[in-house]
Amino acid sequence: MSQPQKAFEQLYEAYGPQHWWPGDSAFEIIIGAVLTQNTSWKNVERAIENLRASDALSVTAIDELSTEELSELIRPAGYFRLKAKRLKNLVTFLVEECESSVDRMFQSSLDDLRERLLLINGIGPETADSILLYAGHFLTFVVDAYTARLVKRHGWIDFEAGYYEIKSLFEDQLESDVQLFNEFHALIVRVGKEHCRKTPICEACPLESLLPEGGLMRLEV
DNA sequence: GACCAGGCACATC
DNA sequence: GATGTGCATGGT
Numbered sequence: 620m621s622q623p624q625k626a627f628e629q630l631y632e633a634y635g636p637q638h639w640w641p642g643d644s645a646f647e648i649i650i651g652a653v654l655t656q657n658t659s660w661k662n663v664e665r666a667i668e669n670l671r672a673s674d675a676l677s678v679t680a681i682d683e684l685s686t687e688e689l690s691e692l693i694r695p696a697g698y699f700r701l702k703a704k705r706l707k708n709l710v711t712f713l714v715e716e717c718e719s720s721v722d723r724m725f726q727s728s729l730d731d732l733r734e735r736l737l738l739i740n741g742i743g744p745e746t747a748d749s750i751l752l753y754a755g756h757f758l759t760f761v762v763d764a765y766t767a768r769l770v771k772r773h774g775w776i777d778f779e780a781g782y783y784e785i786k787s788l789f790e791d792q793l794e795s796d797v798q799l800f801n802e803f804h805a806l807i808v809r810v811g812k813e814h815c816r817k818t819p820i821c822e823a824c825p826l827e828s829l830l831p832e833g834g835l836m837r838l839e840v
Numbered sequence: 841g842a843c844c845a846g847g848c849a850c851a852t853c
Numbered sequence: 854g855a856t857g858t859g860c861a862t863g864g865t
Contacts, residue, residue: 659864816844
């Protein structure tokens, strides 16, 4: 069995299902994917609650808000001027290319939609994959900072590896199952928060038995 | 008060 | 192509 598959089974055994992505609609998940860029989820929740309270969790509602109004609502999520522009860019894409419909957007193929999302200013690889996997239920693995730390520190991949090499490591070695990809990324974030921050805490980590001989590799991640 | 959080774009070399 | 920097709030 591959290391990633073993890791998944141990994490799932330890933590159980994570019920990701939190959110009441695909659009809310999409908004959250942008708001959580380099930001704790707790702050994102406050921003989303502001949007909900203003009845602004829809394509048309955000389209009709000014960037300044939007930025005030999402202020708790940090980088609020920047993220207001990014949300506007995304909503403009939905309006102009998807008939203002999230369902219509997800009627594209995975590869085609991924490319088009990456053309939007403010949507990078992780945000695109989060949208595709968690809102669109496409088979694509999400790589975040915790994922990179995990695979590099455990010696599963070279320290110089980039986003796509890490993504392929998982996609090539796991069963092709959207629900597996969904749970695995969420479980990596869970174990990352508890054990794999900038300074690792390997004691009592569910993945302790998968550590390389002699412990972790170097920590420059 | 420093450090960190479920990134990304852009400038500069 | 690689490396550095700005973006900002809220918790520890």
